[in-house]
Amino acid sequence: MDQFDRKILTALSRNGRLSMTALAEQVGLSKTPVQNRVKQLEKQGFIRGYRAVIDREKLGEGHIAFVQVTLSDTRSAALDAFNRAVFDIREIEQCHMIAASFDYLLKIRTRDIASYRRVLGEHISALPHVAQTSTFVAMETVKDL
Numbered sequence: 001m002d003q004f005d006r007k008i009l010t011a012l013s014r015n016g017r018l019s020m021t022a023l024a025e026q027v028g029l030s031k032t033p034v035q036n037r038v039k040q041l042e043k044q045g046f047i048r049g050y051r052a053v054i055d056r057e058k059l060g061e062g063h064i065a066f067v068q069v070t071l072s073d074t075r076s077a078a079l080d081a082f083n084r085a086v087f088d089i090r091e092i093e094q095c096h097m098i099a100a101s102f103d104y105l106l107k108i109r110t111r112d113i114a115s116y117r118r119v120l121g122e123h124i125s126a127l128p129h130v131a132q133t134s135t136f137v138a139m140e141t142v143k144d145l
Contacts, residue, residue, distance in 0.1 A: 072131035
């Protein structure tokens, strides 16, 4: 990984639809070496994929809440059960295991606070081994890459 690879990763993380010609211009190499580097970065797993950035507000999913989750059991089997179960809840956009006084931090997207309350009560609280949750509602998104 050198400075050109890092420049390629930065440029593609900002705009994954860049043409190889435009990418080459941005990083200061010709097209063929950039194509080879991108293929290598993909092969090595530095680039895991490409996706469209969706305006979730326009889809009616503008309400964001962060939920701290504390589990009643943190042995491997309990963690595995929780980890598998979060994939079944569409509204959970992100799930991170945290080294803190709680076990997980979830990012939840819903239409509004009433929808969030339903997801919390019917789905998140029902996840395996959930003992406690604390909710933090985002008032404004300042930076979201």
